[in-house]
Amino acid sequence: MNAIDANAITYDEYQSRRYLPFLDGLRAVSMLAVFMWHSPGRLVAGMGRGDRGVTVFFLLSGYLITMLALREESAKGSLNLRSFYLRRIFRILPLYYLMLAVNLVVVNLMNWGATARQLNSHLPAYLFYFQDFPIVLNDKDYPFVVAWTLAIEEKFYLLWPIIGFVLLARSRYRTQLAVGLFAIIATAALLTPHNARDLVAPYATILLGCIAAMLLHHRRWFDRLRVLSSPWIILAATTATLVLTSSSVSLPFTIAVGILVVGLATSSGFGTHWLSTRPLRHLGRLSYAFYLTHALIFLLLAHPKAHDLLGQVVPFGLMDDPTTLTARILLTILAFGTSLAASESLHRLVEVPMITLGRRLASRRSVAAPDPAAVPPGLRQEPAS
Numbered sequence: 001m002n003a004i005d006a007n008a009i010t011y012d013e014y015q016s017r018r019y020l021p022f023l024d025g026l027r028a029v030s031m032l033a034v035f036m037w038h039s040p041g042r043l044v045a046g047m048g049r050g051d052r053g054v055t056v057f058f059l060l061s062g063y064l065i066t067m068l069a070l071r072e073e074s075a076k077g078s079l080n081l082r083s084f085y086l087r088r089i090f091r092i093l094p095l096y097y098l099m100l101a102v103n104l105v106v107v108n109l110m111n112w113g114a115t116a117r118q119l120n121s122h123l124p125a126y127l128f129y130f131q132d133f134p135i136v137l138n139d140k141d142y143p144f145v146v147a148w149t150l151a152i153e154e155k156f157y158l159l160w161p162i163i164g165f166v167l168l169a170r171s172r173y174r175t176q177l178a179v180g181l182f183a184i185i186a187t188a189a190l191l192t193p194h195n196a197r198d199l200v201a202p203y204a205t206i207l208l209g210c211i212a213a214m215l216l217h218h219r220r221w222f223d224r225l226r227v228l229s230s231p232w233i234i235l236a237a238t239t240a241t242l243v244l245t246s247s248s249v250s251l252p253f254t255i256a257v258g259i260l261v262v263g264l265a266t267s268s269g270f271g272t273h274w275l276s277t278r279p280l281r282h283l284g285r286l287s288y289a290f291y292l293t294h295a296l297i298f299l300l301l302a303h304p305k306a307h308d309l310l311g312q313v314v315p316f317g318l319m320d321d322p323t324t325l326t327a328r329i330l331l332t333i334l335a336f337g338t339s340l341a342a343s344e345s346l347h348r349l350v351e352v353p354m355i356t357l358g359r360r361l362a363s364r365r366s367v368a369a370p371d372p373a374a375v376p377p378g379l380r381q382e383p384a385s
Contacts, residue, residue: 007230009229009267025277027056028283028287029280031283034054035290038295063209063265067217074217091351098346107143131148131150132149152202186204204251208258225266228259234263234267234271241253289343
């Protein structure tokens with residue numbers, strides 16, 4: 001028995017999977033990378049760009065959304081757009097608007113001058129999911145900065161079901177056209193000025209995830225791609241993602257992540273088990289709430305009053321100078337614990353009830369397609385945002 005046969009699953013096994021736990025684990029690892037990137041003084045300096053974690057979010061979103069849509073299409077003949085949009089609305093919007101309101105209250109009550117003015121002046125953009133423009137064009141030095149990725153994803157979610165599952169639903173060349181669209185967007189991203197590239201490149205990343213799902217949905221392509229389940233290929237792809245995090249060009253990193261995701265999706269062995277551990281799966285389910293809260297918590301902990309308070313509470317003067325390595329490590333640990341507690345509460349009190357309501361409304365006229373991530377998209381096996 002060779003390495004491929006030992007680790008690869010069959011096409012029927014792939015189609016029967018309703019939940020891919022290791023993808024929640026991959027989402028958790030990516031969230032931790034983003035968290036460390038935003039930590040005081042960037043504790044991961046010299047270890048690559050943690051913000052590349054959002055690239056993984058984008059690709060997973062495209063893959064999971066398309067995989068679920070293709071399975072619904074195969075089972076029912078077409079994708080129910082009404083149900084799709086209802087599920088996405090209730091999965092994403094309630095928590096997003098809640099955290100937007102919290103950020104508005106905090107920056108205005110604490111009278112954070114320029115930060116408050118920026119958020120107030122661009123509130124319409126935040127309300128209608130165009131916040132990616134002011135945030136990206138201002139080099140992401142903006143309040144509620146993490147929200148830029150949501151604007152990208154929501155515009156994609158609005159258009160992709162119509163393009164891929166209505167306009168191209170009966171096309172024999174749907175996958176080829178998606179590849180062509182990916183090539184066009186990727187080329188446009190390379191030609192876009194650096195300060196605006198993040199307004200274009202993420203769409204290519206999401207599309208690559210969509211293409212991966214489309215290829216794996218067809219038995220012939222699945223049988224060809226299951227070679228990527230080899231432990232050596234998964235190890236090589238993992239190594240490549242780590243090395244390429246420092247690259248100034250995102251496309252090679254994106255391709256490496258795509259190979260890794262396909263390898264994991266077709267494997268039952270190497271790499272899938274440790275990503276499926278309970279702590280990582282749980283953090284992956286909390287990733288949406290964690291993502292939306294951690295930046296504000298870092299901002300609050302950076303306030304001079306917070307430093308003064310911590311200086312009085314933490315012994316041995318460890319927090320007297322917030323710029324020291326010890327102080328930054330302590331602040332990062334505190335931020336992680338606070339973010340975890342906040343995201344757990346938001347997940348239970350907001351995400352789960354809203355996702356449940358969305359699914360109930362979506363199923364009134366038709367039975368919703370199985371969502372590998374019922375644990376809310378954020379828990380989901382559905383996009384991370």
